[in-house]
Amino acid sequence: MIRPADTTDFKAIDFKATNFKPTDSEATGLSFSDSPDSDSPITEPLGNCKYQITAKPSKYADFMQAYKVRTPKYKFYVERGGDPNAPVILLIMGLGAQSLVWPNSFCQTLIKAGFHVIRFDNRDSGKSSKIKQKNQLTKQHQTLLRQLRLLSKFKLGVNIPLVQSANDLPIPYDLFDMAEDVNQLLNALQIDRCHVLGMSMGGMIAQILAADYPSRVISLGLLSTSNNRALLPTPKLTSLRQLARPAPPKKDAEAVINHTVAIIKEIGSDQYFDEAQEREKARLLYERRFYPKGTTRHLLAILATGSLLNQNARTLQPTLIIHGNKDTLLPPSHGRALAKAIPHARFELIEGLGHDIPSALVPKLSALFIEHFWQASLLERTKL
Numbered sequence: 001m002i003r004p005a006d007t008t009d010f011k012a013i014d015f016k017a018t019n020f021k022p023t024d025s026e027a028t029g030l031s032f033s034d035s036p037d038s039d040s041p042i043t044e045p046l047g048n049c050k051y052q053i054t055a056k057p058s059k060y061a062d063f064m065q066a067y068k069v070r071t072p073k074y075k076f077y078v079e080r081g082g083d084p085n086a087p088v089i090l091l092i093m094g095l096g097a098q099s100l101v102w103p104n105s106f107c108q109t110l111i112k113a114g115f116h117v118i119r120f121d122n123r124d125s126g127k128s129s130k131i132k133q134k135n136q137l138t139k140q141h142q143t144l145l146r147q148l149r150l151l152s153k154f155k156l157g158v159n160i161p162l163v164q165s166a167n168d169l170p171i172p173y174d175l176f177d178m179a180e181d182v183n184q185l186l187n188a189l190q191i192d193r194c195h196v197l198g199m200s201m202g203g204m205i206a207q208i209l210a211a212d213y214p215s216r217v218i219s220l221g222l223l224s225t226s227n228n229r230a231l232l233p234t235p236k237l238t239s240l241r242q243l244a245r246p247a248p249p250k251k252d253a254e255a256v257i258n259h260t261v262a263i264i265k266e267i268g269s270d271q272y273f274d275e276a277q278e279r280e281k282a283r284l285l286y287e288r289r290f291y292p293k294g295t296t297r298h299l300l301a302i303l304a305t306g307s308l309l310n311q312n313a314r315t316l317q318p319t320l321i322i323h324g325n326k327d328t329l330l331p332p333s334h335g336r337a338l339a340k341a342i343p344h345a346r347f348e349l350i351e352g353l354g355h356d357i358p359s360a361l362v363p364k365l366s367a368l369f370i371e372h373f374w375q376a377s378l379l380e381r382t383k384l
Contacts, residue, residue, distance in 0.1 A: 324353025
């Protein structure tokens with residue numbers, strides 16, 4: 001059942017509405033240098049001084065507000081839209097991908113269905129903090145030989161610690177660290193409980209969040225993701241080759257855009273591929289922020305984390321797993337394995353879906369997640 005968008009009497013979470021006050025953005029150490037000059041920044045002082053928020057209208061979606069949120073360790077770019085008293089859906093994006101990869105049409109459909117929607121840039125992507133302290137990424141981290149060696153260990157179920165040996169390079173962080181990022185972000189936004197929807201690597205982070213921070217997650221949505229248990233099928237060879245190609249120099253805009261489009265064409269939904277549309281998206285993402293080092297760090301984080309079977313066994317929230325039958329990066333068996341590992345999971349295989357969210361499938365995907373999240377919200381309400 002899809003709950004009508006104009007019904008707002010149900011509060012599934014304790015989401016505290018904000019009272020904004022004008023301030024000097026330098027006081028928080030945050031800025032929106034790329035936002036329209038006519039919009040003066042405003043900050044939300046929170047009771048806990050560890051968290052600071054600066055807000056402005058989003059320049060990427062006129063139905064959302066943009067935020068810079070400072071948590072104890074990092075700064076995150078966040079967008080949110082919809083009734084602040086409505087149930088919250090937190091969207092977590094995948095490997096090296098900016099929050100805008102969640103299509104505006106997808107976010108808007110969730111909002112119109114009666115949810116408050118939040119998307120954000122993970123660490124090392126988009127406009128969020130780039131990791132520049134200890135365990136810095138070096139050129140040796142990015143060599144294809146090293147990544148393939150780590151991938152082979154990963155697929156065999158061999159544990160890859162952050163610090164492997166005195167002779168090897170440390171990995172900067174793992175997905176458990178990124179799940180803690182989400183926990184701190186929810187603290188900063190004063191959100192006690194919410195629905196969580198993660199795609200690809202974002203789905204892996206969502207699995208950890210649901211298991212290790214269960215009081216925060218009402219229900220779980222997982223799209224095109226995996227629990228990374230040992231011996232699951234590897235990506236299609238052509239997909240692996242395309243992803244392994246070094247990114248072009250940052251200054252060569254057209255080469256970067258061509259590189260991005262080629263990746264989407266390889267791993268995406270081929271029957272729905274629209275080159276002009278993908279090129280436009282790639283240009284927007286390039287102009288917003290191009291940071292290929294973040295992609296490498298995210299890959300290393302996945303490899304360092306390993307199997308999530310332990311987390312799956314402890315995941316008791318209602319879970320909807322959606323996977324495409326045309327996903328060449330994470331074949332459908334990854335989704336099926338995940339559904340078997342999570343106690344209260346339902347699996348949906350989507351015809352023609354690859355490892356992306358094509359515009360043509362937004363209505364189908366959003367309808368499935370809306371139904372799932374409203375059913376979980378109603379179940380939550382009966383427990384109050």
